[in-house]
Amino acid sequence: MAASLSLPTRQWFPRWHAINTIRGRSSTSIAYGLGIYITLAVALAAASVVLHNTVRYVERNAVLSTRQPLFLPIAFMVALVSLYLGMSAALSVARERDRGTLQVLLFGPVDETAFLLGNFFAQLQVYLGVVVVAVVWVNLVTWLLHLAFSVPVLLLLLSSIITIGAVIAFGLLVAVWGGRTRAALVYFILIALLFIALQLGQEVVNGIAASPNLTENDPIFLIRNVLGYVNLVTQWVSPYAQSSRTMDDLLNQNVSSYFFHLAVTFLQGMVFLTASILILKRKGPRG
């Protein structure tokens, strides 16, 4: 009976209805746009090129450079799609606030939590569709190239859902914090690219530093150390850093570490979402 329910419990039923309605509208809006299809096509093309290069390297040098040739292409695809969906989340929230439709929504049976969660689930729902396409692509290339479709590949794809969730939540945070649409977009792209650059940068520098021809005093070691310290800090706020560690855990079959990093990514997403809701409540629908 509704009367016997506590206030927070009683509010979750209508709030869930609002979340679901906003999710439906936003996901339809994304599905009717061209952006996600172009991004997915570019991501799959890029992943195919990376995979092609890896396979050719193995063929030419007869050296097994990686145990999981599909990991890097998938990571590439996830990074590209996450950038798009995070940007799309930031844009949709910032635009609603800019044009005043958020205020109209909040006059009705919608609160800040329902609005942001509705947008969050809309982007995540679109990513679930991307995962389905990615599974088809993985099946196709493993069949064409005689590669194995391993459980770690499937786990990588599934764990990417949590990574993408954290990136979307980060996009929402930037939108409510960043003010106008253009500012939110610029902030999101800059911060996300910085996270990715730090991640890739360290891996590239680590690779160079591993060269036997370098002396102890080579500046590359200093750069490696600086990047290492920076990454030590950003790993707690960057979903990409956690995603990279999750991938390493799958490669090394380190189950406990895999779940730990997955939990950290999930926590990041929760913190971003909670912060977004609190900031939106504080700043109001007009920012």
Add this chain to the structure above:
Amino acid sequence: MASEPVIKTEGLTKVFGRYTAVDHVNLELQRGEIYGFLGPNGAGKTTTLMMILGSLAPTSGSIRIFGQDLADDPFAIKRRIGVVIEAQSYYDEMTAWEYLMFFARLYRAENAEKRARELLERVSLWQWRDVVIGGYSTGMQRKLAIVRALLHSPDLLLLDEPVASLDPYGIRQVRELLMEEHAAGRTILISSHILSEVERTTDRVGIIVRGKLLFEDTMDHLRRRVTGQRRIQIELVEPANGLATELRVLPFVSNVEASGQQLMIMTHDDRDYRTDVARAIAGQGGIVQQMRNIEPTLEEAFITITEAEAQSWAGAAHGG
């Protein structure tokens, strides 16, 4: 027992820094009435509405809607309210039909498609339902906002400038719609600068100036309060030579203005003196061709009240 007011604010105050936008406003809307909320620009109307809707937190005071605090059950309370704000915003990329169905789902409106069709037909937008809102004129968008506000058959309608940017035909359509909603027992608060429209539709008015609710009563009391007397306009068959002087001495007459065959007689406010005036004129040999009571318009009342407040404010400021 009298029913609970639909809206009741007590000591509602909003302060922005050193500026008091709303100052201890006590507002009360009874079930089924149309209330005109008036005030010059920047008087605090929109701020009051925003606080009622929970969009702005009051600095002090309380608001009860349907006898409850909005925070008690915000989703249930807001589902019973239909809102049109002055600076209305739309999803330009949606068609009117998509827009209405989205809000119908949000408000869990019953028979939404049937209701939407009826309302769209009433405001001549049915044939435009599949056109994106971005292609609508400002007037069409305003009508769509009104349809959206009425779609879920709310118990309370809060309308900020509902007929702004509408042509006379559109104003009439909206007025008729609102009168039907009123007849169906809905409570309506209209905030508007189009005073002729407010005068036609509202039962009671509240006038807010510089954040203070200066007046809240029925239209009839508002007129009486402003003039403190009744005005009778008379047209005589022949010019009123000396008649004005004779009429001025009558005990219930406070003033007489004569112009050709026209007489304007100001009487006391306690009752209708038309019969007495007619007798007095006949007694002086005059023949009345036409006689009617002249009510002060809402515009006159509004200007009188707001100007008096402005003068007292200026006086206080000048006096230090």
